[in-house]
Amino acid sequence: MTHKCQAIVVHCMDYRLQSYINQWLETKFEKGTYDRAVMAGGVYDVYDVIRQVDIAARLHGISKVILINHEDCGMYGPGGTEERHEEDLDKAEDKIKRLFPHLEVDTFYLNLDGTFEQNS
Numbered sequence: 862m863t864h865k866c867q868a869i870v871v872h873c874m875d876y877r878l879q880s881y882i883n884q885w886l887e888t889k890f891e892k893g894t895y896d897r898a899v900m901a902g903g904v905y906d907v908y909d910v911i912r913q914v915d916i917a918a919r920l921h922g923i924s925k926v927i928l929i930n931h932e933d934c935g936m937y938g939p940g941g942t943e944e945r946h947e948e949d950l951d952k953a954e955d956k957i958k959r960l961f962p963h964l965e966v967d968t969f970y971l972n973l974d975g976t977f978e979q980n981s
Contacts, residue, residue: 864921865921866917866921866923867894867924867925868895868896868924868926868927869895869896869897869898869921869923869927870895870896870897870929871897871900871903871904871914871926871927871929872897872898872899872928872929872930873899873902873929873930873931873934873936874899874901875931875934875935877973878931878971878973881971881975881977882929882971884975885977895923895927896917896921898910898913901935901936902930902934902936903929903930903934904950904952904953905934905936905937905949910953911957911960914960914961918961923964924963924964924965925966925967926961926964926965927967927968928950928953928966928967928969929970929971930946930949930950930968930969930970930971931972932970932973933973934946943970947970950968951968951980954966967979
């Protein structure tokens, strides 16, 4: 491994939220210390998320995974309640922790007004 970074941040591609995510990341990480996996639906397809985490762990030696889902996600459609997002974030966190026990995982729900809620 010739280069390392601190974390991978997985979030949705929705254009409405990019400026909020960019600002939030600037307060949490130094520039150039994280990978970004931008996927429709965030953790909607947990297996795609796991593939990205595996790559970041092997190639960049990450120690942390940040998972962000958001309000009014088109991938989820009408079933995309806050509770559903919380369940999917919990499921993704659990799978990642089982496969990569050395990684810290934080999960967040992003509201359309730009406020982040840490998932418990």
